[in-house]
Amino acid sequence: MSSRIGSVVIESVRPELEGGRFAVKRVAGDTFTVEADLFKEGHDVLVAIVRWRQFSPAGQETPWAEVPMKALGNDLWVAEFPLARNGRYQYTIEAWPDLFATWASELKRKVDAGREVRSELLEGAALMESTAERSRPFNEEDAQVLAEAARKLKQPPSPELISVALAPELARLAGKYADRSLATQYDRVLEVFAERERARTGAWYEFFPRSAVRDGRTHGTFKDAEAWLPYIQSLGFDVIYLPPIHPIGLTARKGKNNSLKAEPEDVGSPWAIGGAEGGHKAIHPQLGTPEDFRRFLKASELHGIEVSIDLAFQVSPDHPYVQEHPEWFLHRPDGTIKTAENPPKRYEDIVNFDWMGPGRATLWPELESVVLHWVKQGVRMFRVDNPHTKPIQFWAWLIRRVQDVHPDVVFLSEAFTRPKVMKALAKIGFTQSYTYFTWRIFKQELEDYLTEITSPPVSDYFRGNLWPNTPDILPELLQRSGPGGFRLRVALAATLSSSYGIYSGYELCEARALPGKEEYLDSEKYQLVAWDLERPGHIRDWIRKLNAARKQHPALQLYDNLRFYRADNDRILFYGKRTQDGSSQVLVAVSLDPHLPQEALLDVPLEELGILPEETYQVHELMTDERRLWQGPHAQVRLTPEQPAAIWAVYRFRRTEQAFDYYE
């Protein structure tokens, strides 16, 4: 306790996830905002900075940089720094009393009050002298300016001297060499992970390449799947997601409609991974060769589409791991391997790993090598199967390991599980997550749920990827709604979140379910399907327009900018999105009724849109391509099962003759 110490308090730093245990998520190109509550006893002028750097465990850290924080009142301080590149950043806060600014502020108030300030000027001289000493090692010229100021301040007070003392240049120098020995360091270094744009924004299309021939008999190949690419591109999708592409086990293979006994021609579930032909690093021979797969990746890229594959960390009993690494599995007392089960249900074609047993020392690195194998082939997006059935500690380890070297890798969590587990998986690193959107179909529940997952603190770590259907789920609404339901659900998905996806067949309004279940009849999980893309009643044009709207309007590409507004009809949802600078502003109304026309009076949020109450503005409805002039805070909308959504791009008329080139 020999020298003076500081006493600034740094509290409530935001964002800070679980006390700094996990990184918050942003996107490269974003400006990152850090807030904190800062205070100190008494009336000292405070200075605070955010220290930040891009951080790479590979040892290529950029040096720490500093950005000053600004006081917004009520002890709230804020600073921003740019997340220029994809990768991990660290940030923390430092704050200290600015002794010179405090002194100068008090001096000014005393001078204004006509007080004698001789002693105050001598205090200032002492401050300047110590500042000069601190500056000397860095800049002799600055040191001389400061020392000269100190000398002057020792003279008897005069108006000139007061001007010297309060000169902005002197304050600048004093601040530059402030006494940081009185600084408080925030006791945590926090992290933000800046991902690439596709981590936030994308329209996903899931299909089974083995059905690419579309006759229901011939096993499709990656070459056949290439022929599907122009179709997917024409619909406007950004990402295709393929169920597992690996060899499929024969032991206990499931037959059509999940029957326990497979016929010889049955193709099996792609999630029963591994057979004589190999495991998680191999490609199913009937799909093609590794070369074929790389060719397919290349072809997709040429169509402007990125490929995501499935990470399903489980094996069929025929997987090479089972023989080669018995220590990775649990065995029954009779020595046989334990297959997956949740009694009375059994999954005889699936064996789970013994995640936390002694074998994890080699198991975990092997699974990491699976991911890195596919990264090497050119895959940068992984849809992760049932992550909630594996230890969260494994995922935290895996994702960090992979992203430390490949920060552009994206993991989509298929966490259809309890809400806290779903969120925990997002906190520890999953880029995106499936959501309960699939089962949120009416107004209040949609508003509540979407508000929750698109607002802080949840939106700091969780990005919901909205799926109206998956190969596992054909929701009740779609089973009974006809095309109106398909239209409205995909419109909601495409405009409520920046990421959404459909599983093929959705565009054909495929709605045949197993009786009493939310599962597809003749599910593609267990057989080849003969998709007729020209089937009457398809909604391809509807989906194409939705994806075009998403591409053309940046407001629809952001995740945490969703705001709900009032519509006077419980069957019509009304909401909007805008970019922070207002250059892209979109309003959306969607009917939740697949059966009947619905009308509503909408409360247009003029103030948020920056529109004056008396101003006339233009709206461009993107699904019908109709333009209208609107005025005032109310608009009427009529939606029908054929046209259940309206998406208005909103434009102001802001130019006048004064912007005309030759006006002056």
Add this chain to the structure above:
Amino acid sequence: MSSRIGSVVIESVRPELEGGRFAVKRVAGDTFTVEADLFKEGHDVLVAIVRWRQFSPAGQETPWAEVPMKALGNDLWVAEFPLARNGRYQYTIEAWPDLFATWASELKRKVDAGREVRSELLEGAALMESTAERSRPFNEEDAQVLAEAARKLKQPPSPELISVALAPELARLAGKYADRSLATQYDRVLEVFAERERARTGAWYEFFPRSAVRDGRTHGTFKDAEAWLPYIQSLGFDVIYLPPIHPIGLTARKGKNNSLKAEPEDVGSPWAIGGAEGGHKAIHPQLGTPEDFRRFLKASELHGIEVSIDLAFQVSPDHPYVQEHPEWFLHRPDGTIKTAENPPKRYEDIVNFDWMGPGRATLWPELESVVLHWVKQGVRMFRVDNPHTKPIQFWAWLIRRVQDVHPDVVFLSEAFTRPKVMKALAKIGFTQSYTYFTWRIFKQELEDYLTEITSPPVSDYFRGNLWPNTPDILPELLQRSGPGGFRLRVALAATLSSSYGIYSGYELCEARALPGKEEYLDSEKYQLVAWDLERPGHIRDWIRKLNAARKQHPALQLYDNLRFYRADNDRILFYGKRTQDGSSQVLVAVSLDPHLPQEALLDVPLEELGILPEETYQVHELMTDERRLWQGPHAQVRLTPEQPAAIWAVYRFRRTEQAFDYYE
């Protein structure tokens, strides 16, 4: 990574203040509730416990105890433990998969499904064997029971064997010796400080003992102040708070009405502490001797009143510290001591300590010795003057040091400062705090503010002590309201919080202010005052009834049980308080209009009160002593400036003839 490890996740532990940096506050006698989110991948049955102990830095910790947590659904778990005694407690969480319960649950489901379970029973046998091994060091008898079960389970399956396997006694033993090597420990040990009842509940009365003679001329003594005690007792107050009782400096002593020049007869501000007669451990000679003070403490105790004194850690220029410890103060370049100022304001009669300078090594312990000195005299409550002008680090250190040895000591923070600083002082340890209640006078602002400070997380650490006036503050409303305002404000203070206080003169409706300010004219801070306790217009009876209501109705003695209800008049505030078991239930309506009668229809919260819609119940209005029968969810109230508050104790008629002794 040689053996199996666990994978339970423990999240969102509540209460947990600032990530465990600070203790939450409760009262001895409370039951303490701990909640957490617990989950694990897969379907294992989880077991969780809260580990807790009373913790004393003096080394008399009780051993850690364990209490099981219960699952409430949605991964939320909860446990309770008793805070029997005044002092600090520690708590943390441990959770593990119950391998036996998981096995038994799966076994049962397989048996119910008619599956062959030979292999399962062998698994159970292995579990029992390892459990027997774990039990042996503790209880040989248990070990034999478990080993015997293991032997049986190796026999071929039979209905009897299944019964053995699923016997509750076996489950109990297996749980008793569970394999905790798979447990997850929560990574923080949290603290809760259980204070004595008076830390939460009390009616405070502040007065200047030097005015105890009440002639405005004769300096009162502690002996004179003793004569005031029956009066204070008759009003029903629990605590008296005395402004500083120490010698007062002569240098730059303030005159009447804060004038810069004191006349010879002026008594000075008690907050300008220290003179030739001594400092913070001395007693002002004109008040009496240390013996007189101890006698006064004793006399107060006999009247059922506890005494709080003022901790004002600043000195007059005449304080002995100034000469004896120059290293505790800042000096100007000319060698003179720096007096307090906030330019252009100067406080020439006050010198602040240099809190964080090198002298703190001896300054802080000296100030601790000041507190311990008065604790030794018998004082256990301290009202702390302007804590926000001293470093928060000092208060954290001081309060912890004192309460580690004397957990019954209470610190009331006079933190009339910015909201985040006020809360920070509460977080680091202040027992109670002054609040903005003094300036919250209308319905919405009262509801908002009181809801904020009486609800978690704020109520976990902050207890607002509500003061309608202080020697520093005569609010505008009281200056212009007449007795109606005094009645309504004290009724609010006494019923909105478990702790409140008034400064003497309030009961006489003293309202003379310095023009344009919220300060008293002829303030007692600078002169003796001739209080006429029989002055016409006093509201002594009103205050006596309020304090009697507080004493008789435990619901009014709790802090975080305040709930606001609807009244259809913006000038009438309607709220209620109840004990958790419902044995004390009180409803309160207060008019916020000091000038006119007001009426309202009240929405009685029947469901919260446990009253059926058709039930007739009794209310006892405590300010008028009138009893009424009410029925249904609505009641009408009329309040007037003379009777601006109604406090209803609510009683149900629950006895029937079946409770009559001789009924059967």
